[in-house]
Amino acid sequence: MSKLMTSHFNPGARFRELLNGPDPVLAPGAFDALSARLIEEAGFPAVYMTGFGTSASVLGRPDVGLLTMREMVDHAHQIAEAVWGTPVIADADTGYGNPINIIRTVQEYERAGVAGVHFEDQVAPKKCGHMAGKEVIPPADMVAKIRAAVQARRSTDFVIIARTDARAVEGLEPALERGRKYRDAGADMLFIEAPENVDEIHIIAETFAGVPLVFNWAEGGKTPPITYQELRNLGYRFVIFPISTLLSATQAMRVVLNAIRTAGTPLEVMDKLVPFQEFLDFIGLPEIRSLEERYVADPLSPRVMAAVEESHARRDHR
Numbered sequence: 001m002s003k004l005m006t007s008h009f010n011p012g013a014r015f016r017e018l019l020n021g022p023d024p025v026l027a028p029g030a031f032d033a034l035s036a037r038l039i040e041e042a043g044f045p046a047v048y049m050t051g052f053g054t055s056a057s058v059l060g061r062p063d064v065g066l067l068t069m070r071e072m073v074d075h076a077h078q079i080a081e082a083v084w085g086t087p088v089i090a091d092a093d094t095g096y097g098n099p100i101n102i103i104r105t106v107q108e109y110e111r112a113g114v115a116g117v118h119f120e121d122q123v124a125p126k127k128c129g130h131m132a133g134k135e136v137i138p139p140a141d142m143v144a145k146i147r148a149a150v151q152a153r154r155s156t157d158f159v160i161i162a163r164t165d166a167r168a169v170e171g172l173e174p175a176l177e178r179g180r181k182y183r184d185a186g187a188d189m190l191f192i193e194a195p196e197n198v199d200e201i202h203i204i205a206e207t208f209a210g211v212p213l214v215f216n217w218a219e220g221g222k223t224p225p226i227t228y229q230e231l232r233n234l235g236y237r238f239v240i241f242p243i244s245t246l247l248s249a250t251q252a253m254r255v256v257l258n259a260i261r262t263a264g265t266p267l268e269v270m271d272k273l274v275p276f277q278e279f280l281d282f283i284g285l286p287e288i289r290s291l292e293e294r295y296v297a298d299p300l301s302p303r304v305m306a307a308v309e310e311s312h313a314r315r316d317h318r
Contacts, residue, residue, distance in 0.1 A: 003084055004287065011080070011115035012157030015087035018045050019212055019237050024228070027089065029242035031057040031249075032075075033082035034283075039245070040083045041282065049079050049114070050242040051091030052128050057246075065125025069096040073108045080113035087115035089159065089238070094126050095119040099148035106152040106160070116159025118191050118214065119145070121166065121178065129165055129193040130221030136166050139178050143185045150186035161214060162187035167194050168222070176207050189214055189238065194222045201226060205234035212237040219243050 018025045027046040030036035031053025039047050052063040054075050059066055069092075076090040090109055095102040102119070109117045120126065121142040123135040142162070149160045162182035166175040172195070179190045191214035192204045201223070205213065215236040216223065220243075231239055252272075259269040266273070274282075 003284075004291065009085055010155075010157055011087040011113060012155060012159055015046060015089065015115035015159055016157060018087070024215075024232055024236055025238045026228075027238065027240050028244055029053050029240060029246065030079050030088075031243075031246050033078045035245045035249070036079045036083045036088070037283070040086050045086070046115070046238075047079065047083055047086055047088045048240040048242065049076050049088055049090040050240075050246070051093060052242055053246040054091070063128040063131075065093065065127065067093075069093075069101075069105055069108065073105075073112050076109060076114050077112035084113070088113075089161070089240075090114045090117050092117040092119040094122055094124045095145055095149070096124075099144045102145045102148045103152040106149045106158070107154065110154055110158050115157075116161060116188070118161035118163045118189075119149070120163040120191075120193070121182075129163075129168075129216065130218050130223075132168075134165050134168055136164070136169050139181050142178070143181055146182055146185040146187050159188045160186070161189040161191050163191035163193055163214070165193045167192065167196070167200075172200055172203065176204070179204075179208060183208070183211060188212065191216070194218070196222050196224075198224055198226060202234060205236060209235065214238045214240065217241050219247060 015025075025046050026044055027048040028039050028044060029048045029050030029052075030039055031050055035053075036047050036049075051067075051072070054072065055061055055063045055067055058071060058075060072090070072092065076088065079090075080088045090112075092105055092109060095105050097105075105119070106117065120129070121136050121139070123137055127134050142164075146160065146162050153160065162179075162185070164175050164178040164182065166178050175192055179192055183190055189212040190208055193216060195201050195204055201215075213236050215231055215238070217226075217239055219241065228239075256266060256269050256272065260266050
């Protein structure tokens with residue numbers, strides 16, 4: 001059946017099924033609908049909507065809290081629609097206000113069709129979790145937001161992920177204590193952002209053994225690289241790669257643009273481009289043509305036209 005015609009899908013329930021599997025759920029970051037389609041095509045079971053990449057693709061600006069809730073929700077909706085059938089976890093920044101704002105934020109993201117969201121305990125306007133100069137709100141304020149988020153969701157399948165950025169501001173132990181409070185407040189998953197060495201990655205996993213944990217494999221960020229097998233052994237359940245697609249796309253476009261600027265045409269780099277027909281097939285043109293054949297009416301045959309004209313003639317003679 002055409003994906004455009006498929007309506008029944010519970011993204012939160014599907015994501016929870018994946019979390020209950022034997023292996024960590026891997027989710028590269030999508031910065032737009034096209035990158036989400038490519039992630040799905042590559043066979044990943046879930047997609048992560050990156051706030052860093054969204055700010056870069058929508059505004060061409062850094063992730064410093066410039067996007068509004070409405071812009072983020074609309075972007076999440078476009079991504080979720082593009083890969084309908086594959087669960088999307090979306091960045092919801094700070095939740096865009098106090099617990100009352102959180103209620104609307106959760107419900108808007110849920111209506112957008114994503115499986116769940118994470119929101120953080122930063123002071124607004126927030127910054128990327130691997131940038132300097134962050135501030136965090138009091139733990140009690142974040143606890144109130146989490147409680148509001150849990151109660152606001154219309155389906156208990158919708159996943160609430162509580163992220164703390166306190167490691168960079170207050171140190172590891174206060175970040176762990178915040179994690180305990182956020183879990184007690186009802187968060188489904190915990191996201192202890194930006195551990196700064198392998199020992200801290202281990203301590204987080206040991207502290208929250210049995211709790212579903214997010215690991216941010218931040219490409220070039222403060223957290224050191226770590227292997228998939230080690231993350232698996234430590235019990236991390238959801239591993240995101242927020243900007244691999246963004247950075248690789250930027251590099252590839254620079255190469256092509258430089259070639260065109262230098263030579264005047266892309267002739268020298270045509271072998272580096274996806275063939276046009278292959279791209280049309282990937283982006284779904286055959287599916288559209290199939291639907292056109294099914295639903296676009298054929299011109300009336302001569303026999304039908306003759307019958308219509310005869311009917312009109314009889315009506316005119318009455």
